Amino acid sequence: MRNIIEPQPLDPDELWQILERRDPSFDGQFFFGVVTTGVYCRPSCACRRPLRKNVRFFREAQDAERAGLRPCLRCHPLAAIGQDPDSGRIRQVCEYIRAHAQEPLTLADMAAQAGLSRFHFQRTFKAIMGVTPRQFAEACRLDVLKVELRQQRSVTDAIFEAGFGSLSRVYEKVDTRLGMTPAEYRSGGDDVPISYVSVGSALGRMMIGATDRGLCFVQFAGSDAALLAQLRAEYPRARVQPMAEPYPEQFAAWMQALEQHVRGQQPRLDLPLDLRATAFQMKVWQYLQSIPYGSVQSYAEVAQGLGHPTAARAVARACATNRVALVIPCHRVIRGTGEMGGYRWGVERKRTLLDQERAAARGVAR
Numbered sequence: 198m199r200n201i202i203e204p205q206p207l208d209p210d211e212l213w214q215i216l217e218r219r220d221p222s223f224d225g226q227f228f229f230g231v232v233t234t235g236v237y238c239r240p241s242c243a244c245r246r247p248l249r250k251n252v253r254f255f256r257e258a259q260d261a262e263r264a265g266l267r268p269c270l271r272c273h274p275l276a277a278i279g280q281d282p283d284s285g286r287i288r289q290v291c292e293y294i295r296a297h298a299q300e301p302l303t304l305a306d307m308a309a310q311a312g313l314s315r316f317h318f319q320r321t322f323k324a325i326m327g328v329t330p331r332q333f334a335e336a337c338r339l340d341v342l343k344v345e346l347r348q349q350r351s352v353t354d355a356i357f358e359a360g361f362g363s364l365s366r367v368y369e370k371v372d373t374r375l376g377m378t379p380a381e382y383r384s385g386g387d388d389v390p391i392s393y394v395s396v397g398s399a400l401g402r403m404m405i406g407a408t409d410r411g412l413c414f415v416q417f418a419g420s421d422a423a424l425l426a427q428l429r430a431e432y433p434r435a436r437v438q439p440m441a442e443p444y445p446e447q448f449a450a451w452m453q454a455l456e457q458h459v460r461g462q463q464p465r466l467d468l469p470l471d472l473r474a475t476a477f478q479m480k481v482w483q484y485l486q487s488i489p490y491g492s493v494q495s496y497a498e499v500a501q502g503l504g505h506p507t508a509a510r511a512v513a514r515a516c517a518t519n520r521v522a523l524v525i526p527c528h529r530v531i532r533g534t535g536e537m538g539g540y541r542w543g544v545e546r547k548r549t550l551l552d553q554e555r556a557a558a559r560g561v562a563r
């Protein structure tokens with residue numbers, strides 16, 4: 198480790214405090230490496246803070262690399278200085294997968310497109326996109342499938358047209374992605390049972406709705422009646438019913454996680470979702486889930502991150518149609534000017550959430 202260069206004009210104590218605050222305004226200005234893991238990060242990285250004695254500070258990314266450290270796959274330190282070759286590559290592969298959604302793509306094909314080894318490709322893709330290459334390819338295929346289904350083709354034809362090899366495979370996949378089987382989807386999702394509960398929260402009444410596969414509704418309003426109206430408007434043909442007590446164990450656990458999250462006590466929400474969405478919405482929503490607790494991005498940054506730099510408006514629309522507040526943290530997207538921007542459940546709630554996240558993130562670091 199003889200090549201490690203401590204930045205002279207900067208005080209290590211000061212730098213350490215910036216790490217503890219996960220202050221994103223210092224991203225790109227310096228980097229920190231962890232000698233025990235061999236990885237270097239940007240100051241705002243959401244990773245658990247290492248022991249201070251294992252941390253080294255670097256002025257430049259090259260210095261970290263010269264010291265034998267690799268860029269973190271979680272925070273992509275090189276992207277902070279616009280030099281992340283991986284995110285550009287992955288963006289191109291996404292375009293390729295979308296264009297070839299109806300063909301059987303192997304992981305080897307996709308990795309070759311990226312010019313990366315299979316292992317490195319898989320890891321990098323997941324780190325940047327939040328889903329595996331296979332999941333992404335399936336979402337693209339599902340998108341084709343949904344268009345076919347709406348055109349009133351037979352379900353079987355549509356499935357083969359969309360590039361799925363066999364019926365059982367698509368049912369398996371559709372189960373988790375569309376939340377409904379193709380036949381159900383075609384008929385508009387009649388009769389899907391959704392159970393709901395509403396509770397008081399720091400953000401007003403909160404309603405949680407779920408199918409047997411996951412959460413499909415987390416929203417806020419001033420009253421339970423307004424919430425129920427929102428739920429029915431969102432799922433006009435579903436069979437909506439209050440959750441019977443005692444709540445199923447799984448549902449109770451989801452509720453508890455959400456309640457704690459609203460109180461700032463459980464930063465990480467990793468709950469199963471059951472949502473119907475277009476491939477683009479799905480992509481935006483999954484991307485939003487990768488924005489760390491306590492930080493924000495602009496609509497344009499999200500569009501950029503998705504590889505569609507001109508799609509900032511479409512990103513804003515995808516945020517505005519989010520049906521599961523908090524779990525898909527659309528509140529972490531703000532205007533490029535630093536203004537709050539809109540929020541489906543009122544800008545005051547957005548402000549409250551962001552203030553609380555920042556405060557809690559500081560508290561965790563302390």
Ligand SMILES: [Zn+2]
Nearest residue numbers: 238242269272
């Ligand atoms: Zn990192």
